[in-house]
Amino acid sequence: MAALLLGTTAHAAPDPDTPTPTTLAANAAALAAAPMADKRDEDFASRGFVATRTDPLIKDADGRVVWNLDAWKFASGKAPDTVNPSLWRHTGLLAKSGLFKVTDRIWQVRGFDISNLTFVRGDKGWIVIDTGTTTETARAAWDLVAEKLGKAPITAVIYTHSHADHFGGTGAFLADLAPGAPIVAPKGFREAAVSENVIAGPAMARRAAYQFGVPLDPGPTGTVNSGIGLAVPVGTQTLVPPTQEIETTGTELVLDGVKVRFQVTPSTEAPAEMNLGFPDWKVADLAENANVTQHNILTPRGAQIRNARGWAQGLTEAMDFFAGAQVMITSHGWPRFGGGEITDYLGKHRDAYAFLHDQTVRWMNKGLTGPEIAARLKLPAALQKEWYDRPYYGSFAFNARAVYQYYLGWYDANPVHLVPLPPEEGGKRYVEAMGGATRVRELAQAAFDKGDYPWAAELLDKAVFADPADQAARALLARCYRQMAWASENALWRNMYLTGAQELTIGIKPIEAVGRSTIAASLPPGDLFDVLATRIDPDKVGDAALRLAFTFPDRNASFTLVVANGVLTHRPGVVGTPDATLTVKYPDLVAALLAGKPLGPKVAAGEATVAGDPLALQKLVGWLDRPEALFPIVTP
Numbered sequence: 001m002a003a004l005l006l007g008t009t010a011h012a013a014p015d016p017d018t019p020t021p022t023t024l025a026a027n028a029a030a031l032a033a034a035p036m037a038d039k040r041d042e043d044f045a046s047r048g049f050v051a052t053r054t055d056p057l058i059k060d061a062d063g064r065v066v067w068n069l070d071a072w073k074f075a076s077g078k079a080p081d082t083v084n085p086s087l088w089r090h091t092g093l094l095a096k097s098g099l100f101k102v103t104d105r106i107w108q109v110r111g112f113d114i115s116n117l118t119f120v121r122g123d124k125g126w127i128v129i130d131t132g133t134t135t136e137t138a139r140a141a142w143d144l145v146a147e148k149l150g151k152a153p154i155t156a157v158i159y160t161h162s163h164a165d166h167f168g169g170t171g172a173f174l175a176d177l178a179p180g181a182p183i184v185a186p187k188g189f190r191e192a193a194v195s196e197n198v199i200a201g202p203a204m205a206r207r208a209a210y211q212f213g214v215p216l217d218p219g220p221t222g223t224v225n226s227g228i229g230l231a232v233p234v235g236t237q238t239l240v241p242p243t244q245e246i247e248t249t250g251t252e253l254v255l256d257g258v259k260v261r262f263q264v265t266p267s268t269e270a271p272a273e274m275n276l277g278f279p280d281w282k283v284a285d286l287a288e289n290a291n292v293t294q295h296n297i298l299t300p301r302g303a304q305i306r307n308a309r310g311w312a313q314g315l316t317e318a319m320d321f322f323a324g325a326q327v328m329i330t331s332h333g334w335p336r337f338g339g340g341e342i343t344d345y346l347g348k349h350r351d352a353y354a355f356l357h358d359q360t361v362r363w364m365n366k367g368l369t370g371p372e373i374a375a376r377l378k379l380p381a382a383l384q385k386e387w388y389d390r391p392y393y394g395s396f397a398f399n400a401r402a403v404y405q406y407y408l409g410w411y412d413a414n415p416v417h418l419v420p421l422p423p424e425e426g427g428k429r430y431v432e433a434m435g436g437a438t439r440v441r442e443l444a445q446a447a448f449d450k451g452d453y454p455w456a457a458e459l460l461d462k463a464v465f466a467d468p469a470d471q472a473a474r475a476l477l478a479r480c481y482r483q484m485a486w487a488s489e490n491a492l493w494r495n496m497y498l499t500g501a502q503e504l505t506i507g508i509k510p511i512e513a514v515g516r517s518t519i520a521a522s523l524p525p526g527d528l529f530d531v532l533a534t535r536i537d538p539d540k541v542g543d544a545a546l547r548l549a550f551t552f553p554d555r556n557a558s559f560t561l562v563v564a565n566g567v568l569t570h571r572p573g574v575v576g577t578p579d580a581t582l583t584v585k586y587p588d589l590v591a592a593l594l595a596g597k598p599l600g601p602k603v604a605a606g607e608a609t610v611a612g613d614p615l616a617l618q619k620l621v622g623w624l625d626r627p628e629a630l631f632p633i634v635t636p
Contacts, residue, residue, distance in 0.1 A: 122256025138169025
């Protein structure tokens, strides 16, 4: 028996791509517990289908595929053994793509992007609500609408909130934008859109690749969806600034003859967000504040923690604000129909966030830490049976820790955690204390054989960080991650487990950059200089100092940067006596500093000038460190 527990008895290793009996049992239990008899979503997700594209491939100007509508054709029939049955059901619903009629005046294009594009027929043209992530997917949606419903001018654009999958595709509509057509957004939209992810942008992008399973192929053993949609397209992003901001709840606008009423909901799903409604038609648009899944209070890719209490309160307000609505649409997923259905949905969706917040705080105030609360917190049965409260995107296990962090931070007050060991050093010490790498692998194998994959993974994580060349530990850890992925109801957890397994087995898979983004050019100068400050390498600077002034004639503005003591600071205006003053158009400076386009040709052409030390900017650039786009995550 001891030999068997230590994993030293000879036995044939199971195929790493085959679900184990533990995984099969977990998925069978998930199927038995899921409310499969509730078929409402099948109706809602299919209702009003008009048509989809003939060509499933959406390509950029260079012919590269940005989106493939056929990539999710696998999502039909009985769930395979490698996918949680509840998550498989969710994939099939999200994969219903094309143009859908919601009401006589409202249509949506779904499944062409991770988010929905909503088209509202005005008196003279089309109002577009949220424009998707990329120009290419948005143009495909617009072409489908024009083909099936008739092309007309774009008479207004509405951004419900400040995440790129809701404004990045606006470039597709610019050629058809009517003169003077308003672009409407919540107050603070531009600031949030260009700055929320800027400082931590490189790290967030790397983590987002894990969250959305970007390096994975769609399929039963790979990524199956991203919780709130199928996947994130990688194409051309644009940011067209709004021309009108909504500041207060109750604001009404008449856009192309259509009355629109707004509810402002800041610091809910996004820093700047709003719901909106069409009171004459009894239609409510809940943006991304109400979803077909539990959402994230703290997204795994990293962002500012959201206010769970405020989110719940916003939904309570929405129940009164949109009372009487007979149709509800959202920025992801499918609509809901019927006043009673909508009221019940909003109340139970609200209650899930309220329960999460209130019970986390209750246990927090009894001395439990984030992981302890996460381990015990479960939704009440009445909420758990609702598909839209299930953890396809967000999860109680993650969100409870987020609420704890919102109030108390990551530190749990235990002094042993004041100076935690870095993973590599800690890994080496733990492995040594447990008797060496062979012993750790034996313990992990025994745990794996019993189906205790989380404990096996925790042991093997120590072994890999202690010795990244330990191929046996890497291989077994990858197998643990696959089994946990295949039983996960959460799409993001599945993606992260499988991407981690991929990194362990074949290394970090490069991700081809398709298209381009104009969002960086929208950075205000202060935000740009804040980014530069986070890239200063003090070892390169040493004891040196630099004062550099920038004058932007296109903005009628100037700024002074000072580097001293290994720190870059900035302030508006020309302050003191600069070592050099660079007069340049602001987009040209952004391109030089963030896109590597040299300013020399601009200076030679007389489009930029340098007064003072001609090498000052070169000196600054030489002190900047480059972010690592593909840093390892599950390996040292």
